[in-house]
Amino acid sequence: MTGEKKINIVLAGQGNAGKSTVFNYLTGLHQHIGNWAGKTIEKREGTLFYKDYTIDVVDLPGIYSLATLSDEELIAREYITRYKPDYVVNIVDSSNLERNLVFTLQLLELECPVIIVLNMIDLAKKKGIAIDYKKLQDILGIPVLPAIASRGSGLTEIIDKIIELKEKKHVPKTLKYGREIEDAISTLMAHLRDHDLPYPPRWMAIKLLEKDNEIIKLAGEIDPVIPDLLKKLWQKLEGIHGHDASIVIADERCHLVSHITRATVRMSHSKELSLNERLDILTTHKVTGYLLMFLMLGGMFLTIFSIGNWISSGLESVFQNWHKWWVSNAGTTFAASLGWSAIEGVLALIQIAIPYILPFYIILYVLEDWGYIARISFLMDNFMHRMGIHGKACIPLIIGLGCNVPGCLSCRIMESRRERFITAVLVSLVPCSAVSVIIFGLVGKYVGLLWALGLYLMATAIVFLAGRLSSKFLLGEPVELIMPMPDYKTPHLKTIATQ
Structure with missing residues (x-):
C-alpha cells in the first residue's frame, strides 16, 4: 500500500x-x-x-x-x-x-x-x-x-x-587529494573524530584547511588545540604551494575534476562556429545586440497589442450577443439590469485583462526557456550600474511587467541586501500586466499605439530616476555581474505550459 x-x-x-x-x-x-x-x-x-x-x-x-x-x-x-x-x-x-x-x-x-x-x-x-x-x-x-x-x-x-x-545500501568511494593535503586532513581528523560532531570529520578537516570561518569557530570550541595546529598546517601548505591555503584546496579540487573529465569526456571539435555561438555573437554584440534586443522587446509588445486587440474585439462581439440574449429573455426590468451589470463586470475583466496578460506570459516564458533573458541581463549591465545595481536586476524587472509580486519575490537572486532593496523598489514602479491592460486595452485602442508607447517610456524614465536616487542615498558599492550564460535551446511547450 x-x-x-x-x-x-x-x-x-x-x-x-x-x-x-x-x-x-x-x-x-x-x-x-x-x-x-x-x-x-x-x-x-x-x-x-x-x-x-x-x-x-x-x-x-x-x-x-x-x-x-x-x-x-x-x-x-x-x-x-x-x-x-x-x-x-x-x-x-x-x-x-x-x-x-x-x-x-x-x-x-x-x-x-x-x-x-x-x-x-x-x-x-x-x-x-x-x-x-x-x-x-x-x-x-x-x-x-x-x-x-x-x-x-x-x-x-x-x-x-x-x-x-x-x-x-551503497557506500561511495572517498576521493583522495595530494599527499601533503591528505596528511593535513589526517592530522586534523585525529583531533576531531573522538568528538560528537555535527558534520563528518573529513569534511570538517577540509573546510578548516579552506579557512571556513564557521567551521574554524566550531572546531575551536570542540578542541582548543586546533586553532594553533591549523595555523601550522596552513603555513606548511602555503610554503609548499606558494598560495593561500584556501586557494590550494580549491586548486586541488579543480585539478582532480580536470583529471576526471579528461578520463571520461571526448570532444569532437568543429572548425565552423555552431548556431549557438553565432547567435551569441549577434545577441551580445555592442551594436547588433542592442538592436536585436529593442527589436525583440518592441516586437513582443506589438504582438501582445495585436493579439490582445484581436481577441478582445472577438470577445466584445460575443458578449454583445449575450447581452441581446439576456435582454430578450430577462427583459429590461431593474432586477434584470442589475443582474446583467454583475455579469458584465466579470465579462469586462475577461475581455480586457486575459487577451493581453495571456500572450505576455507565453512570450516571456518562451524567451526565458530559449535562453534570451540572460542575454538581456548582460546587455543591460552598464545601464543598470547607473542605477546602482547590475544587469541581473533585469530579470525581476521583466517579471514585474507580468506582475509586481513575483517580480519582487525574484529580487532574492540579487547578492546583497542593498541591491535586493533597490531592485524591489524599482519593480514596484514597473507597469505590471494590470496597468498594461489599461495602457493597451484603453489608451492603445482609443487614443493610439504611440501614446501607449509614450506612457511606457515615461514609466521607464521614472524607474531610472528612482534607481539613481536610491543608489545615492543607500550606502554601498554595486556588485559586479557574475552569472552563467545558458545555451540557446528550443523552448519546450510542456515546460512553458506548466509555468
Whole structure:
C-alpha cells in the first residue's frame, strides 16, 4: 500500500542545470512553495508516490559551492547536514561537466549518498561532447544516469535507482587529494573524530584547511588545540604551494575534476562556429545586440497589442450577443439590469485583462526557456550600474511587467541586501500586466499605439530616476555581474505550459 515506505531526497545543482524541470516532472501537482525559515529564499517541496513508496522531494537553491558566502549556500549545506536526506540527486549540466563536477566533489566530501543525473545530454552531443558515464560512475563510485529533463527522458530511472539503492545500501568511494593535503586532513581528523560532531570529520578537516570561518569557530570550541595546529598546517601548505591555503584546496579540487573529465569526456571539435555561438555573437554584440534586443522587446509588445486587440474585439462581439440574449429573455426590468451589470463586470475583466496578460506570459516564458533573458541581463549591465545595481536586476524587472509580486519575490537572486532593496523598489514602479491592460486595452485602442508607447517610456524614465536616487542615498558599492550564460535551446511547450 502506498505510503508504507518513505524516502527523502533533495535535488542539488548549479543554476541552469535543469533542476526545476526535474522537480516539476517528479512531483507534478503534489508540491508546495514557501520560504526557508528566517530567509526570503524560496523553498520548494513536493511528494511522489511510486512503487509503494512515498518519496518526499526538496528542491535546494541553485548554488555553485557549499561555502557560506551566500544565504543559498548556507541553506543547502545546513539542510543536507542537519536533516540527512536519504539521497542527494545532483543535477549536472552535461555540456559543462567540469564546472559542475567541482560542486559534485563538495557533495561527496560531505559523505552524503549522491546520485548524479547528467542532464541535457542532447545539448552536449550537439556540442560534440561525448561522456563515458559508466567510466565516470566507476571513478566516483556513485550512480551516474543520463537524462534529458525537458523531454522527461531518463527521469523515471532516477527513482528506480534510488529505490534499488535504498534496498541494497551503497557506500561511495572517498576521493583522495595530494599527499601533503591528505596528511593535513589526517592530522586534523585525529583531533576531531573522538568528538560528537555535527558534520563528518573529513569534511570538517577540509573546510578548516579552506579557512571556513564557521567551521574554524566550531572546531575551536570542540578542541582548543586546533586553532594553533591549523595555523601550522596552513603555513606548511602555503610554503609548499606558494598560495593561500584556501586557494590550494580549491586548486586541488579543480585539478582532480580536470583529471576526471579528461578520463571520461571526448570532444569532437568543429572548425565552423555552431548556431549557438553565432547567435551569441549577434545577441551580445555592442551594436547588433542592442538592436536585436529593442527589436525583440518592441516586437513582443506589438504582438501582445495585436493579439490582445484581436481577441478582445472577438470577445466584445460575443458578449454583445449575450447581452441581446439576456435582454430578450430577462427583459429590461431593474432586477434584470442589475443582474446583467454583475455579469458584465466579470465579462469586462475577461475581455480586457486575459487577451493581453495571456500572450505576455507565453512570450516571456518562451524567451526565458530559449535562453534570451540572460542575454538581456548582460546587455543591460552598464545601464543598470547607473542605477546602482547590475544587469541581473533585469530579470525581476521583466517579471514585474507580468506582475509586481513575483517580480519582487525574484529580487532574492540579487547578492546583497542593498541591491535586493533597490531592485524591489524599482519593480514596484514597473507597469505590471494590470496597468498594461489599461495602457493597451484603453489608451492603445482609443487614443493610439504611440501614446501607449509614450506612457511606457515615461514609466521607464521614472524607474531610472528612482534607481539613481536610491543608489545615492543607500550606502554601498554595486556588485559586479557574475552569472552563467545558458545555451540557446528550443523552448519546450510542456515546460512553458506548466509555468
